[in-house]
Amino acid sequence: MVFLIVFLVLCGVAFLAGVPLNGFVFFIASCRVERTASTVWFWSRAVADLIFIIFLPLRFTSIFIPDLDSANEISSTVTSFHMFFSAFLLMSLSVDHCILVACPEWARNHRTPLLTFKMVIGMWALSAGFSLRHGDLWEYVYSPASIRMNFQLDEGKVKAAVAIQFLVGFLIPLVLILIPTFYIILAAKLRKNRLIRSTEPLKILLGLIPTFFLCWLPYHVFSFLQISATYPQTLLNTGSTFACVLTYFSSCLNPIFYLTMEEEFLRYQQRVRNPQATDNSGPEPAE
Template sequence: MTDFKFDYQWNYTDYENDTNDNVSSTNLSHHVEDICSEEILCMLLLVVNVVIIVLGLVGNGVVIWIAGFKMKKTVNTSWYLSLAISDFIFCATLPLNTLYLATSDWTFGQFMCKFTSFVMFLNMFSSIFLLVIISVDRCIAVIFPVWAKNQRTIKKASLIVFLAWVFSVSLSVPSLIFRDIQDQLGRTLCHNNYNSHDTHNSISICRFIFGFLMPFLIIIVCYSIIIFKLKSNQMAKSSKPFKIMTALIGTFFLCWLPYHTFVLAELNQGFPIETITLGLKIGTSIASANSFLNPILYVFMGNDFRRKFKNSILSKIENAIGEEGRTTSRSPVPVLWMPEH
């Protein structure tokens, strides 16, 4: 499988039923001649990468500082802190893959080839699992407000986050096993070296199911329940909470759908290699953008965003993280996010 986020290199011997799954000389020659400076699309992707790196490091770094050191630890800040750490780690390794994109030459050794791939998938799974946790947490707070008020503790939240990371690490291990480097025509490639076509398919399908399909369905169900509950209780005077929910679901879907679509298309040997490669280049960039969009969608978009925007940036972030999404109501009914006690 072409690896996640800027790892769309020429490892397509599955199409040729090569059991050793090594990169073919023809494809490698094509790849080596594929210099980024000669491609307009590649140059645009490099610019996008730089933007993602800068905004991702700054945005997630500030969130980590505020949620981890400036605020009292709560269940809510635990979600955001872990999510920001996941995205920050990915953005910190993204420069290596960006340089690889620009030069088509991996100069960082086998360990970093495996490690950067592992970190990329770790970010994919951990960030998505954390978004699912946030969605489920909000859903429970709406359906069972009294129970949530009494049962939502920092200790339980920390345990849930820990389990999410353990599961993410487990699903990312294949990168450490099958990632490898190979010298060809004066350049070094960092690529996948699967031992069979079945292994390739199994890993790709597993990543799609656990890294996109199931999380997306859970998020859809959670926010559908929230919206139905809010409407039935006439909790909101405006459509603002619904617009935010739509933005959260829509961004998740749009960021990850292109990447997973072309990953699955790669398994179908009837698609041209050039089409798959181009699609993965664009899809991985869109997926990478999710790392700097998360702080915006899950932190900056508070219910009182416009009012907080007038405050200093640090105060705005601290207030947005600390609030649990107060929803205006005419009657004493459950709120969207339970306040911390």
């Protein structure tokens, strides 16, 4: 009973906070008169987070009514899609801000909203490919033992899918995110230019990166524990349930960073457009 109450409270908080916050960010990004690359990044992340949060009731249903195979598969596939897309998007954001610092002239001429939108579409397609390909495997990993008996899946394929999920959706993006982020931090410390020292967009990355990986780390840990079959199944099911709920809180925290940093983004863009300032980041071109 205590487990159910805590789970209901966490799901309620995540849903009631995540839907309006991500909806508000989506509305702001959609209504911006001037389209910039950063606006496209924010808009795409808000859409992904909003879809993920909307499917939270389905996740709740799949946990407490495990016989609903369609609910299990859809909720597992949506969770997997959101994980891959979030990792790919953070990786792209990190590289994007690194280019702003390292190649300001190229960024000024080529960093367009259209190019950013094409990259977002590519990430959506790539994330959907990874998720739909292994939708039944995710359902198998996060289903109770009694339901797993109905699956006729190769254990080796399940373990390979979990490994791919961890490597492609977590470990490799983490490395590719940290490398350009460390470069930006190092550039901010070594260069004397005022714009590089005060790049407010970097603050968003430093908030989004730990939020994403701390919220998704338990998900991957319990994925490996579920296929190991060396721990009590009841304990694993409880831990996996709360690990899944924790992933939804990353979607609640993301819009907070966007909303609190919106004003600083505007000040940052005004400075890089100021002809009296040394331009190291370049203005974001509008469509």
